[in-house]
Amino acid sequence: xxxxxxxxxxxxxxxxxxxxxxxxxxxxxxxxxxxxxxxxxxxxxxxxxxxxxxxxxxxxxxxxxxxxxxxxxxxxxxxxxxxxxxxxxxxxxxxxxxxxxxxxxxxxxxxxxxxxxxxxxxxxxxxxxxxxxxxxxxxxxxxxxxxxxxxxxxxxxxxxxxxxxxxxxxxxxxxxxxxxxxxxxxxxxxxxxxxxxxxxxxxxxxxxxxxxxxxxxxxxxxxxxxxxxxxxxxxxxxxxxxxxxxxxxxxxxxxxxxxxxxxxxxxxxxxxxxxxxxxxxxxxxxxxxxxxxxxxxxxxxxxxxxxxxxxxxxxxxxxxxxxxxxxxxxxxxxxxxxxxxxxxxxxxxxxxxxxxxxxxxxxxxxxxxxxxxxxxxxxxxxxxxxxxxxxxxxxxxxxxxxxxxxxxxxxxxxxxxxxxxxxxxxxxxxxxxxxxxxxxxxxxxxxxxxxxxxxxxxxxxxxxxxxxxxxxxxxxxxxxxxxxxxxxxxxxxxxxxxxxxxxxxxxxxxxxxxxxxxxxxxxxxxxxxxxxxxxxxxxxxxxxxxxxxxxxxxxxxxxxxxxxxxxxxxxxx
Amino acid sequence: xxxxxxxxxxxxxxxxxxxxxxxxxxxxxxxxxxxxxxxxxxxxxxxxxxxxxxxxxxxxxxxxxxxxxxxxxxxxxxxxxxxxxxxxxxxxxxxxxxxxxxxxxxxxxxxxxxxxxxxxxxxxxxxxxxxxxxxxxxxxxxxxxxxxxxxxxxxxxxxxxxxxxxxxxxxxxxxxxxxxx
Numbered sequence: 001x002x003x004x005x006x007x008x009x010x011x012x013x014x015x016x017x018x019x020x021x022x023x024x025x026x027x028x029x030x031x032x033x034x035x036x037x038x039x040x041x042x043x044x045x046x047x048x049x050x051x052x053x054x055x056x057x058x059x060x061x062x063x064x065x066x067x068x069x070x071x072x073x074x075x076x077x078x079x080x081x082x083x084x085x086x087x088x089x090x091x092x093x094x095x096x097x098x099x100x101x102x103x104x105x106x107x108x109x110x111x112x113x114x115x116x117x118x119x120x121x122x123x124x125x126x127x128x129x130x131x132x133x134x135x136x137x138x139x140x141x142x143x144x145x146x147x148x149x150x151x152x153x154x155x156x157x158x159x160x161x162x163x164x165x166x167x168x169x170x171x172x173x174x175x176x177x178x179x180x181x182x183x184x185x186x187x188x189x190x191x192x193x194x195x196x197x198x199x200x201x202x203x204x205x206x207x208x209x210x211x212x213x214x215x216x217x218x219x220x221x222x223x224x225x226x227x228x229x230x231x232x233x234x235x236x237x238x239x240x241x242x243x244x245x246x247x248x249x250x251x252x253x254x255x256x257x258x259x260x261x262x263x264x265x266x267x268x269x270x271x272x273x274x275x276x277x278x279x280x281x282x283x284x285x286x287x288x289x290x291x292x293x294x295x296x297x298x299x300x301x302x303x304x305x306x307x308x309x310x311x312x313x314x315x316x317x318x319x320x321x322x323x324x325x326x327x328x329x330x331x332x333x334x335x336x337x338x339x340x341x342x343x344x345x346x347x348x349x350x351x352x353x354x355x356x357x358x359x360x361x362x363x364x365x366x367x368x369x370x371x372x373x374x375x376x377x378x379x380x381x382x383x384x385x386x387x388x389x390x391x392x393x394x395x396x397x398x399x400x401x402x403x404x405x406x407x408x409x410x411x412x413x414x415x416x417x418x419x420x421x422x423x424x425x426x427x428x429x430x431x432x433x434x435x436x437x438x439x440x441x442x443x444x445x446x447x448x449x450x451x452x453x454x455x456x457x458x459x460x461x462x463x464x465x466x467x468x469x470x471x472x473x474x475x476x477x478x479x480x481x482x483x484x485x486x487x488x489x490x491x492x493x494x495x496x497x498x499x500x501x502x503x504x505x506x507x508x509x510x511x512x513x514x515x516x517x518x519x520x521x522x523x524x525x526x527x528x529x530x531x532x533x534x535x536x537x538x539x540x541x542x543x544x545x546x547x548x549x550x551x552x553x554x555x556x557x558x559x560x561x562x563x564x565x566x567x568x569x570x571x572x573x
Numbered sequence: 574x575x576x577x578x579x580x581x582x583x584x585x586x587x588x589x590x591x592x593x594x595x596x597x598x599x600x601x602x603x604x605x606x607x608x609x610x611x612x613x614x615x616x617x618x619x620x621x622x623x624x625x626x627x628x629x630x631x632x633x634x635x636x637x638x639x640x641x642x643x644x645x646x647x648x649x650x651x652x653x654x655x656x657x658x659x660x661x662x663x664x665x666x667x668x669x670x671x672x673x674x675x676x677x678x679x680x681x682x683x684x685x686x687x688x689x690x691x692x693x694x695x696x697x698x699x700x701x702x703x704x705x706x707x708x709x710x711x712x713x714x715x716x717x718x719x720x721x722x723x724x725x726x727x728x729x730x731x732x733x734x735x736x737x738x739x740x741x742x743x744x745x746x747x748x749x750x751x752x753x754x
Contacts, residue, residue, distance in 0.1 A: 209636070311692075314668055
């Protein structure tokens with residue numbers, strides 16, 4: 001048990017230490033400074049832009065950024081939707097897996113375009129290798145889009161007045177080739193030599209030691225899993241994601257995959273400090289996020305180590321903790337840690353089945369996605385936090401009776417309206433989706449086209465836990481997370497279409513909002529710091545931001561949490 | 574229109590970079606890995622009996638058994654039970670597993686059984702059990718094979734992977750059973 005806790009602490013600290021140089025590197029990339037990989041990628045990028053006729057040097061304002069961002073996303077969605085719809089008859093399908101139904105292809109294409117990777121299929125039987133490769137493509141570009149949007153916001157926070165905020169295509173391609181691609185390749189190589197398959201051969205048929213015949217799924221998994229974590233995507237190659245012994249073969253690969261999903265979200269915060277030369281500000285932000293993260297992690301690990309009280313009562317020893325849905329090679333401590341890392345960040349990959357987590361852990365996982373601003377996904381984590389900063393600046397400005405200013409720019413009605421709208425959108429999407437699904441489940445409504453049978457049969461567990469399954473699915477969609485209480489029967493038109501819509505709104509509005517605010521602020525007159533300025537790089541301001549986050553999350557989500565995991569916690573305690 | 578064509582061209586080119594060149598490069602590196610990246614297999618007398626990382630079903634008395642699996646060790650369709658901790662049906666199932674386990678291991682007390690032997694793994698393909706999970710099966714396996722108990726116990730201890738600094742203690746069931754044969 002001690003070696004397990006030591007494992008958690010080591011991974012966490014090592015990631016923080018490494019995030020600082022990576023952050024410095026990211027800041028250099030976005031500043032346009034010379035970096036190590038320039039000789040390889042500069043010519044490739046020049047070629048790409050020359051052939052496609054895109055000018056990557058042209059300065060864009062925030063609206064042009066947004067237009068470019070949305071139009072490339074639309075193109076990618078259409079491409080992948082059709083590949084998934086016809087994958088059964090396209091090449092690279094050695095296992096003969098079928099094409100997707102229209103509603104599943106819709107959900108899957110959206111969910112990978114928006115960096116969520118909610119998977120209503122199982123990798124082994126639901127995708128051809130071509131489908132897997134297209135989704136891997138989306139894992140790169142969706143992470144690149146998030147980072148490009150964050151880079152524009154970084155640029156807009158500089159101390160000057162301007163409309164010109166860099167070029168979207170430049171930020172995007174640099175994010176992909178200088179940051180995501182090399183890091184993914186490193187992770188993929190580690191996995192290849194640790195036992196993860198990287199082959200285009202199909203299923204293998206073997207006779208086991210005691211004489212049964214078994215088919216074993218394989219595929220080009222290592223390359224896929226590299227970007228799956230580096231890009232905080234989280235979509236698994238195999239059905240059970242990183243719990244699969246091929247997808248995550250050892251304790252060591254588990255540590256590497258954890259590092260891989262945490263590194264860019266951590267490093268982006270430090271990158272902000274290096275980019276703006278406001279290191280102290282980035283430490284305050286990182287501190288707030290870390291405190292929030294630890295408050296979620298500690299109860300989770302402790303309840304997983306203690307095991308299931310209901311099984312304890314049967315007289316079973318749980319020296320190895322709660323093991324339902326977990327793998328022996330990881331154990332409960334790092335599985336619990338992973339479950340929170342993957343939910344605060346929008347990865348959504350799992351190395352244990354969250355549906356079988358202890359109720360308290362389930363509550364923490366949900367809360368992590370409801371807050372969605374502690375570290376957060378590639379780039380977008382920073383955008384979500386930015387919204388809370390704007391709100392905190394505004395509220396503290398009102399409290400002390402000063403004009404709210406953030407980094408020398410006045411925050412006025414328009415910005416606050418946008419920020420408030422985005423902050424309210426998240427609970428609105430989650431709670432209205434859950435309310436709709438619960439209404440059907442409570443009345444056991446026959447669903448017709450939308451679901452094969454009555455609504456209660458999409459639940460895998462009764463009572464409070466069943467409610468948590470529905471709440472989790474919508475929370476995961478709105479937070480663009482992608483993990484699930486996977487017992488839920490979600491591959492049907494009802495869940496595919498409703499979550500598909502939530503995914504779209506939950507991705508693009510929280511990108512549009514911060515981009516708009518940052519663009520509007522950048523265009524305002526710069527007011528140099530004076531004695532009357534509210535300082536944003538202080539502990540007091542950090543506490544203020546934390547309070548704003550806690551109040552918004554607690555007020556909007558406490559009732560739902562009370563009905564689901566908290567009620568379950570008190571039932572089995 | 575000009576914009577649309579630009580986006581199509583741009584998409585095509587980055588598809589080549591990320592979904593063709595990158596996986597092919599990794600495929601090239603995989604040729605240097607054990608079994609050329611097709612997954613490490615274990616052979617007995619030149620015949621492949623399994624993948625080192627993938628758990629397989631053992632239910633005969635002369636073998637050590639792995640953990641319960643929600644998908645019956647189907648390596649082409651991994652899955653967990655996804656049962657919630659408070660689910661009555663699930664708890665009844667665990668109780669039944671305990672009773673069955675005690676029935677075939679009549680020498681055990683309930684408190685000897687570690688939780689990993691009566692709960693389903695996350696993947697349904699967990700290749701490992703805890704050392705305690707193996708030790709409680711020693712007597713049954715030794716009787717079925719007519720081997721001295723100490724010898725089987727020593728084998729389990731030899732096959733236990735102990736972490737040096739971080740990690741959990743594991744026993745790979747397939748490797749243990751092969752060593753037994």
